[in-house]
Amino acid sequence: MYQVDAKVINQTEVIENHFILKIFAPEIVKKAIPGQFVMLSAWKQRDPLLRRPFTFNRIFCKEGSFELLYKKVGKGTEIMSNLKTSDQVSLLGPLGNGIKFTQNMKRIAIVSRGIGVAPMLAIVDSAKEKGIDIYAYLSATTKDLLLRKEEIKEKAKSLYITTDDASLGTSGKVTDFLEKTLKDTKIDAVYTCGSKRLKRHIESLKKLYGFNAWVILEEHMACGIGACKGCVCRAKKANDHKDRYLLVCKDGPVFPVDEVEV
Amino acid sequence: MMEKINMSINLGGLQLKNPVIPASGTFDLYENNPLPYDTKRLGAVMTKSIFLEKRLGNLPPRICETTSGLINALGTPGEGVEYLIKKKLPVFQKANQTVIVSIGGDGAKEFKLLAERLDKVEGIDAIELDLSCPNNEDNIIIARDEFLTEQTVAQVKEVFTKPIIAKLSPNVTDITKIARAAQKGGADILSLINTISAMAIDIKTKKPVLGNKVGGLSGPAIKPIAIKMVWEVAQTIDLPIIGIGGISNSEDAIEFLLAGASAVEVGTAALINPMVMLEIIQGIEDYLRQQGYRSIREIVGLAFRNH
Numbered sequence: 001m002y003q004v005d006a007k008v009i010n011q012t013e014v015i016e017n018h019f020i021l022k023i024f025a026p027e028i029v030k031k032a033i034p035g036q037f038v039m040l041s042a043w044k045q046r047d048p049l050l051r052r053p054f055t056f057n058r059i060f061c062k063e064g065s066f067e068l069l070y071k072k073v074g075k076g077t078e079i080m081s082n083l084k085t086s087d088q089v090s091l092l093g094p095l096g097n098g099i100k101f102t103q104n105m106k107r108i109a110i111v112s113r114g115i116g117v118a119p120m121l122a123i124v125d126s127a128k129e130k131g132i133d134i135y136a137y138l139s140a141t142t143k144d145l146l147l148r149k150e151e152i153k154e155k156a157k158s159l160y161i162t163t164d165d166a167s168l169g170t171s172g173k174v175t176d177f178l179e180k181t182l183k184d185t186k187i188d189a190v191y192t193c194g195s196k197r198l199k200r201h202i203e204s205l206k207k208l209y210g211f212n213a214w215v216i217l218e219e220h221m222a223c224g225i226g227a228c229k230g231c232v233c234r235a236k237k238a239n240d241h242k243d244r245y246l247l248v249c250k251d252g253p254v255f256p257v258d259e260v261e262v
Numbered sequence: 263m264m265e266k267i268n269m270s271i272n273l274g275g276l277q278l279k280n281p282v283i284p285a286s287g288t289f290d291l292y293e294n295n296p297l298p299y300d301t302k303r304l305g306a307v308m309t310k311s312i313f314l315e316k317r318l319g320n321l322p323p324r325i326c327e328t329t330s331g332l333i334n335a336l337g338t339p340g341e342g343v344e345y346l347i348k349k350k351l352p353v354f355q356k357a358n359q360t361v362i363v364s365i366g367g368d369g370a371k372e373f374k375l376l377a378e379r380l381d382k383v384e385g386i387d388a389i390e391l392d393l394s395c396p397n398n399e400d401n402i403i404i405a406r407d408e409f410l411t412e413q414t415v416a417q418v419k420e421v422f423t424k425p426i427i428a429k430l431s432p433n434v435t436d437i438t439k440i441a442r443a444a445q446k447g448g449a450d451i452l453s454l455i456n457t458i459s460a461m462a463i464d465i466k467t468k469k470p471v472l473g474n475k476v477g478g479l480s481g482p483a484i485k486p487i488a489i490k491m492v493w494e495v496a497q498t499i500d501l502p503i504i505g506i507g508g509i510s511n512s513e514d515a516i517e518f519l520l521a522g523a524s525a526v527e528v529g530t531a532a533l534i535n536p537m538v539m540l541e542i543i544q545g546i547e548d549y550l551r552q553q554g555y556r557s558i559r560e561i562v563g564l565a566f567r568n569h
Contacts, residue, residue: 003298003537041534046330046482046510051534092298092536222325222332223533225297227290229310229336230325243318245339250292 001095001225002027008087009065015144017072018115019081020057026064028093032056033100034122035191035216035254038093039224040068042080051092052076053221055119055253057148059126069118069147095224096253099123099214101130105188109135109178110152111202114145116194119216121148123191128155135187136160137178139198143168175201182209191216191254196262203257213257219248226250234261267550268557269543271305271524273502274450276388276425278305278360278525281558282515282543285506285529286311286364286390286429287336288480291353297536304539305525306360309350311392313366314375316342321473326462331484331508332530333460335477338366338392343376347383355385362427364390368398370410374417381422390427391418393444394456394478405431405456408443415447427504430454430495432484437491438498445499452495453504453527455488481530482508489521496522496563510538512545519546522563 006025013019028038039051057069072081083089101108108127110120117138127134136156140146141164153159160177161169175198181187182205190206192198193216206213219231232245233252236259246252246260269280283306290310291301301307319339326333341349346363354361363386367373373391380386393405393414404410415428428444430437432455441452457478462471470476488507496503505523509515510531518526531538546558555561 001295001298003535048327049330049332049481049530049534050327090535220323220325220327222327222334222530223288223536225536226292226295227288228325228334228533229290229319229339230323230334232319232322232324232339245319245322250295 001092003090003092004028005088006091008083008085008089010085011083013081014147018147019070019072021068021070021080021083022065023068023089023091024065025091028091029059029061029064029066032059032066032094033098034059034126035098035119036094036096037224037253038091039095039221040080041090042083042087043076048075048079050222051090051224053218053224053249055216055218056094056122057118058121069115071115092224096249097251099126099191099254101127101132105132107133107135107185107187109137109181109187109190111137111174111178111190111192111198113139113174113195113198114141115147117148119193120191121151124152124155133157135181135185137174139163139174139195141165173201174198175205178202179205182211187211189214192257199257199262206257214254215257215260215262217248217253217255217260217262221249224249235259236261265551265556267547269547271558273504273524274425276451280305280543281519281525281546282539283362283504283525283527284308284532284539285527286392287338288529288533291350291357293353299537299540301357302359303543304358306362306387307354307358308362308390308527309346309354309364310340311338311364311366312340312343312346312376313338314343314372316340316345323471323473326471326477328460328462328479329483331479331481333462333472333477333479334457335472335474337474343379351383351385360387361385362388362390364392366392366395368395369404370414370417373414374421377418377422381424386424388425388427388451389418389422390429390453391415392429392456394429394431403431403433405429405440406434408439411440412443412447415444415449419448425450427451427453429456431456432487432491433459438494441495441499441501445501449501451502451504452499453506454495455484455491455507458484458487480508482510484508485514489517492518492523493521493566497566509542512542512549515542515546516549516561519558519561520563520565522566524558524562
């Protein structure tokens with residue numbers, strides 16, 4: 001974990017209110033793996049007060065930089081959206097448990113909805129580098145919100161798309177496509193983010209087809225380092241039937257899909 | 263040659279090498295993931311409030327950012343005192359030579375049992391009583407009631423042989439009365455203030471933001487209120503004070519010292535900037551040097567001693 005001041009390389013508004021922010025932070029990048037996150041502050045004044053958590057959207061190891069993909073939703077992201085090249089941000093990271101591919105993994109699937117694609121491109125980049133085949137299933141309300149579709153398409157073995165308004169792909173459930181794949185292809189691990197519904201579908205598919213599946217959770221955080229105990233999610237009840245909370249920042253943000261309730 | 267500044271301070275028997283302590287509930291240590299600085303440089307380390315048994319804590323959402331503040335309703339989640347002793351304490355003891363354990367309880371009885379248990383444990387230098395807990399018999403917050411405060415501190419005093427810090431709540435009509443009760447009960451040190459009762463409502467869902475509906479406000483927003491309470495208590499009660507409430511930099515910390523605190527706890531600011539406590543220690547030292555003082559003690563309460 002490092003706390004550093006880092007420079008903005010550039011920022012682009014991909015579509016209205018959705019931004020890709022590229023930051024130079026070699027210390028953090030050296031240790032970063034997909035699924036991990038940084039706590040970012042782009043404000044010195046005390047309103048907003050807290051840092052904001054962002055997952056790595058893309059990690060450029062050689063360049064010592066990374067990209068964040070975010071949607072402007074409030075005070076913090078409003079300030080961030082005005083960041084220009086050479087502006088300074090404060091970062092704390094890399095934080096949380098990321099994704100580790102095992103030796104014997106041959107095929108993985110990513111299943112995301114909307115801005116939930118944020119951690120997926122980093123996963124895709126890393127899997128591709130290791131020679132793992134990627135099956136991608138992207139869903140959004142409309143085709144413009146299929147962010148990072150082109151970059152994922154370039155690296156994926158197959159790409160399936162659904163949009164609620166059928167502006168691209170069909171309007172069905174993207175997990176139906178995943179199920180079709182599972183019928184004749186052995187997928188070693190499935191990663192999902194951005195939708196409770198998708199997470200539940202994957203959980204039931206896991207019971208039927210048997211694969212490892214992980215969900216990447218997001219939550220409001222004050223510290224990101226396990227100190228404040230604010231960012232909890234409920235753990236699935238174990239055999240003792242006792243209620244238990246897990247910290248998204250410290251125990252996650254990547255969780256086995258059937259270990260957490262969302 | 264630079265003048266040597268004496269940053270150490272003795273608080274009612276609790277010796278600190280400098281006056282900056284993490285506030286309970288905003289600080290935790292993990293063996294496998296150290297903080298990005300040397301925790302040995304802090305005045306002390308402080309555990310989260312511990313109860314006898316494991317506590318689940320409140321439903322999420324547990325935190326909510328407000329203007330220059332943070333409302334939390336954590337419900338003091340924790341693993342219970344035996345887990346703390348076995349698993350957490352060794353990590354805290356490795357992190358700093360001075361360890362303060364914060365304890366909670368459903369009334370004086372639980373506080374006493376905890377204090378009795380912790381008194382037998384090596385390497386605990388003081389306990390802080392989180393008196394903002396409801397008493398189980400009448401559901402009155404202990405720190406809001408003079409009798410309960412005195413009774414709870416007195417019960418702990420019977421069984422705990424090292425310094426006792428009574429942490430006071432600002433959610434009272436006259437904090438000096440509660441401070442007096444804590445003193446009568448046998449507190450060695452007072453720490454104030456805990457969070458201020460608060461809530462936020464989401465105008466989209468039209469419901470309270472927090473799972474627990476109401477919580478406690480911390481952060482820069484509460485600092486002026488805390489300063490005033492420290493100022494009042496320091497002039498009324500002859501006990502060392504640890505000032506708490508929205509301290510975000512050394513200027514804030516110095517303000518508390520001038521108001522009558524002999525040490526400070528830093529909470530919310532350290533959630534945002536883990537390094538802030540080291541910056542505060544350095545900033546206090548620089549201030550003392552620039553102002554021609556040689557020790558912390560010289561500026562404690564100067565704001566009223568000057569009058």
